[in-house]
Amino acid sequence: MTWHYSRMEGSYDPLAALRARTDAREAAGLRRRLVARRPGSAMLDLASNDYLGLSGDPRLADAAASAARAWGTGSTGSRLVTGTTALHEELEEALADFAGAASALVFSSGYLANLAAVTALAAALAPPDDPGSVLIISDAGNHASLIDGCRLATRRGRGGGGARLVVTAHNDLTAVEYALMTRTERAALIVSDAVFSVAGDLAPVAGLHALAREHGALLLVDEAHSFGVVGEGGRGIAHSAGLAAQPDLVRTITLSKSLSGQGGAVLGRPEVRETLIDTGRSMIFDTGLAPPAAGAALAALGILRENPELPQQAIQVTKRLAAIATHLGLCASEPTAAVASVVLADPRLAVAAQRTCATHGVSVGCFRPPSVPESGACLRLTGRASLTEIDLATASRALAAVRDHSRIPEKSGGRAP
Ligand SMILES: Cc1ncc(COP(=O)(O)O)c(C=O)c1O
Numbered sequence: 557m558t559w560h561y562s563r564m565e566g567s568y569d570p571l572a573a574l575r576a577r578t579d580a581r582e583a584a585g586l587r588r589r590l591v592a593r594r595p596g597s598a599m600l601d602l603a604s605n606d607y608l609g610l611s612g613d614p615r616l617a618d619a620a621a622s623a624a625r626a627w628g629t630g631s632t633g634s635r636l637v638t639g640t641t642a643l644h645e646e647l648e649e650a651l652a653d654f655a656g657a658a659s660a661l662v663f664s665s666g667y668l669a670n671l672a673a674v675t676a677l678a679a680a681l682a683p684p685d686d687p688g689s690v691l692i693i694s695d696a697g698n699h700a701s702l703i704d705g706c707r708l709a710t711r712r713g714r715g716g717g718g719a720r721l722v723v724t725a726h727n728d729l730t731a732v733e734y735a736l737m738t739r740t741e742r743a744a745l746i747v748s749d750a751v752f753s754v755a756g757d758l759a760p761v762a763g764l765h766a767l768a769r770e771h772g773a774l775l776l777v778d779e780a781h782s783f784g785v786v787g788e789g790g791r792g793i794a795h796s797a798g799l800a801a802q803p804d805l806v807r808t809i810t811l812s813k814s815l816s817g818q819g820g821a822v823l824g825r826p827e828v829r830e831t832l833i834d835t836g837r838s839m840i841f842d843t844g845l846a847p848p849a850a851g852a853a854l855a856a857l858g859i860l861r862e863n864p865e866l867p868q869q870a871i872q873v874t875k876r877l878a879a880i881a882t883h884l885g886l887c888a889s890e891p892t893a894a895v896a897s898v899v900l901a902d903p904r905l906a907v908a909a910q911r912t913c914a915t916h917g918v919s920v921g922c923f924r925p926p927s928v929p930e931s932g933a934c935l936r937l938t939g940r941a942s943l944t945e946i947d948l949a950t951a952s953r954a955l956a957a958v959r960d961h962s963r964i965p966e967k968s969g970g971r972a973p
Pocket residue numbers: 665666667668670699701749751753778780781810811812818819820
């Protein structure tokens with residue numbers, strides 16, 4: 557590719573570089589566009605992470621409104637200054653109690669919870685006399701927030717050496733074991749999604765924990781897509797494996813998916829919570845979770861407790877969506893949570909397929925690099941507990957059209973929504 561840097565009054569034009577990059581993404585089918593949802597849209601939603609269908613629930617809206625009235629619309633400061641209210645404490649107790657954890661620490665997003673957990677735990681695990689002596693083992697399919705946490709943790713700071721990072725092949729326990737066995741570092745942190753966000757497959761959490769225990773490592777699992785969906789009443793994968801109370805297991809969750817709100821949390825022993833309060837930069841230097849979001853999450857958790865069948869309903873609906881796609885001849889995953897993916901060979905094909913679904917009244921996710929490995933692409937369908945037979949029939953028609961009509965556009969014009 558040729559880069560044209562035009563000169564603007566004798567100096568380089570930085571925006572020309574940006575435009576050239578944008579044109580290159582356009583040609584590769586990698587443009588991304590923001591599409592505003594409108595109230596009352598008739599589109600069938602198979603794209604959101606609203607797994608339990610609570611997003612429009614008036615009980616959550618009421619809880620958010622009364623939290624705003626009681627505590628204000630924002631938390632007014634970092635959690636360490638003015639950003640912790642009694643509502644935050646109540647939410648943390650409720651989350652820990654539900655998940656069988658000793659404690660919880662709430663963040664303003666799941667992304668920031670992961671950043672804090674990886675960086676602060678890696679730094680704290682390292683021996684004080686040898687701050688670079690920590691190995692992080694990260695699954696190749698991990699979410700960007702874990703990846704970014706790993707990248708930050710490997711940087712050398714004022715305190716000394718950063719961690720060493722090994723990225724292991726997806727769900728490869730042998731590779732994890734090899735990395736642990738051959739390490740020269742004294743400490744190790746294993747990091748993995750529990751349900752992988754695009755493909756929707758499960759991590760071998762019990763196997764990872766057994767390896768962590770055997771090799772004196774700490775295991776961090778991100779239950780963003782399993783909390784509220786997988787396991788007894790939606791308590792997640794670690795809980796269903798009987799590991800909820802283990803001292804060498806830390807969980808992160810988001811409040812933005814099954815709980816239909818906003819925010820994140822780290823679940824673990826009090827030592828973990830104290831480490832993050834003292835050293836988690838994305839907690840210390842970020843405004844605390846907004847009270848309405850805390851109130852809505854508490855209400856959603858209450859609904860989940862009262863309706864323990866909702867998570868299973870979401871999974872069953874997702875299995876049916878995948879079965880429909882497979883029956884139509886598409887290459888669909890076998891879901892064990894509420895995410896199903898349909899693999900497509902090319903980003904432009906995925907964009908065209910997403911548009912085809914939209915013309916049939918169905919909104920689906922379209923994942924292209926860097927959300928998936930280079931050159932791959934897929935549609936991502938999410939199930940919701942509230943989907944009906946009519947919804948499934950609509951989905952079936954849209955997927956049949958994908959099979960019949962999606963072709964790579966002749967020109968480069970695969971425009972992302
Ligand atoms: C696996 C995973 N972890 C973390 C996050 C970040 O959570 P949040 O959206 O609350 O920042 C997401 C999704 O957005 C995710 O899919």
